[in-house]
Amino acid sequence: MSVLEIKDLHVSVETEQGTKQILKGVDLTIKQGEIHAVMGPNGSGKSTLAYSIAGHPKYHVESGSVLLDGAEVLDMTVDERARAGLFLAMQYPVEIPGVRMADFLRTAKTALDGEAPALRPWIKEVNEAMKALRMDKAFSERNVNEGFSGGEKKRHEILQLELLKPRFAVLDETDSGLDVDALKIVSEGVNRAHAANDLGVLLITHYTRILRYIKPDFVHVFVDGRVAEEGGPELAERLENEGYDRFLTDEVVA
């Protein structure tokens, strides 16, 4: 069984005011097939955690480790991490002019598998996955994320999740900016990927509403760069009623 372990992770970024510590010792273990929700207020470091796992060059790991089945992820390049089975659905997917979505998807699939997928079954699979996410076929002819609405970008992230079949996925606020219909469609996509591939999920969110559609096994409350409290799904309900105030007050007192 695969396992992703984040151990005492400290991460900083360079700002104009100097080095800023963002993650201050994150511990988190996700086993294959588990869904973990990471919930926290804006600015608590959730995206930093996501980017650090994926290897974004802007984030500097001070100490700690991220292990995928015992192998040190932090020593891998960004593309090596993806090929090792990690996937990040980004909060703000990037537009890539001049690169057609269809070409991009096939290139990514080829890179991950080490060989090009057989053309016909691949096209069929892409079309079916797009249909399930209510994405028009015409999107595959368009440049990656270029001119996509916020919701369309998020669907495209989940489309990739379904097609690229990682072992672990970090979903960074995939729910933000989606109306109820889109939220349902996107959630169904995540649930399909979870069921099909026994996917381990780190579901980052600010709000509890996506947890109506994606049921977490564990909930971690993230405050000021570390996990402040952990529990089962009931913790999400508490947050729904009480918000993050309790944690923030603690913070101020501390």
Add this chain to the structure above:
Amino acid sequence: MTVLTPEQHGAKAHSDGGWDSTAPGYVPVQTRDARFTSVEHDDFPAVKGIENDWKLTPVARIRPLLDDALDGAPYDYTVTEGASVSWIERTDARIGAAGTPEDRGSANAWSSFDQALAITLTGEEHVDIVLTRDSLGTSPRAAHTVITAKPNSRGTVILRSSGDAHLAENVEIVVEEGAALTVVAVQEWSDASTQLSSHFAQVGRNASLKHIVVTLGGSVVRLNPSVHLSGEGAQGDLFGLYFADAGQHFEQRVYLHHQAANTVGRVNYKGALQGEGAHTVWVGDVLIGPQASGTDSYEQNRNLVLSEGTRADSIPNLEIETGDILGAGHASATGRFDDEQLFYLQARGISEAEARRLVVIGFLAEIVQKVGNAELEAHLHAAIEKELAS
């Protein structure tokens, strides 16, 4: 792509004469069609390298083309079978029909050529003519080419240049009433080669010219197309693609003149720069004359910077002399390779080299696709891949 301020690349965008307009002693440049012209070499003063027209050019590297006697004898070429191509005398009426030199290099070529190479399109069935010159040699020479598209003719003329050359040349293009002509000039010279090329085009009533400049090889290549939309309803599409490596200087000063009414103009040049000392210059002068009511015009230049130590100058300039136009605009941007794009692609398992390739090819593909000749398009894709790999 990330848009940088022009200063970071040494360029000051959105200016022509206004380039250094705050400096003392600034003299405004006259309107674009009021420049001095002559076919006589001696009519132009020696180039100092500080003139507005030359200050971005490495003049020392092209001295022979500006100043020396040039070999004007006919040269060897190969051409598509069946094409109408022949050498014509200097006295032929076609010579001088499209334009007159505006600079010393162009006038030197004009004064020096013995015979001109004439390419003529007559048929209404589209034809592709590929003319290749790959053995011009290392002594400085002059050339003159006249391309004529007869009324209602259709065709593509591809001028492919490679090998060694030190060439000063003029290319005249006349697109007669109702004709549709594509001219593609492809420069893949050897690393030591230099070229000064002026293209002059007249586009007649309801005629259209698609003019594409592709520069991938050479030490200094300066190719200046001047296109006059002189007949009512004429259309001019001026496209360009360049990829400058270490030490290469590729320059294009584009002039699009909306002379007659209801003309449509599109200028779109895209460039990539990679390696220490790679320098590109794009100047886009668009002039909408007093008779050019109903003009629809847009020009843009985009540069993708792939490494440190490069410089991309990008200077659009729009002059409008009539109040009655449909629209006119310009855009210019020079950006670095976008790390966020790279990260996104790599996060999907794509290697850094492959990710760079995808982004650059994607950026330049827009121009390659305009060529409309499958064989050349495939060649250009391969050539760009090679540039990236080097």
